[in-house]
Amino acid sequence: MNTDKTILLKNNKTLKLTNVVAIESTEYQDDENMLVQFVNHNSLKMVGPLVYYSSAFLDSDGEVSIVRRTMTQVGTLPTINSSHITTYSNIKVENCLFARFRGREEDLKYAFSKIELHAYENNIQLKGDSYTILLEGEEQGDIIADVFMETLSRGLNK
Template sequence: MKRIDVQQNKTLRLDNVLIKNIFQVSTLSEDENDLINNDISLETEIAKMNNVIRMNGAIPIGPLIQYSGAKQICDGDTHIKLCLMIQSDRYLNNLKNPYEMQSSLVVKNCMYVRFTGFEDDISYAYEKIRIEAYEWGVKLKGNSYTIYLGSDKDTGMITADIFMEVE
């Protein structure tokens, strides 16, 4: 069995980040279509993002980053958000919706784990961070950044860095 080691007080730093909001929903939404977008193809979205970067004369650098977050609102509502991010070798100006660009994204005070294993088992890494946060008396904000470093399609194995922000 592989050991998943959690580290505290890590900082995630991304530069020239192209961001595509995949979905953002409210759990109190009356519209069922707000909750699920069945037309999303991860490969297609990544290709589109890489094309946007190249069409603006830049070069995509680094791996895919996935942001997911859930925020509880005082009225019992929960807002859920999922974004894809890709870094570029330079800042891109005048982007049109649905894309946005951040010159620098710094997330301090995170719990961190490097996961290497079957893609279907990545949820254990998230749970390990949550369990250790509970054991250490640390409160998490409810968001995560997953950086997909590599994969082997033949074996289904992936390597990913996971950052979860601490309150």
């Protein structure tokens, strides 16, 4: 078993994505497979790993709603005629707290906790959304993942 468990934290990072195809959902569905099938069906070339976005907000009834997007970058941005698929020529998210996680997939929650604790200790307000990129799976369930969480303020780093 790999005992090299680490979470590297950095401030003020920028996430840049180009030619993005995304599936958005508020309910659980097999977004990953749907996105891969769409990419394959349209003869698109995936560039890089899948990106998982999530955000929570209060809807008009005061209920918490979760928005999830499964995204991938493609070589050429297609013309889309689908209510479930959205394209973005560029996504640029600045002023993020960033964590590079190495460890077991079920422990990925600690990367989010480390970002949240760092934000709390440094008076940094988080926007409430996150982007998770699973870079690679390793032996025995270990993974490397990047987590970006956008900030509304830069706390002590102003």
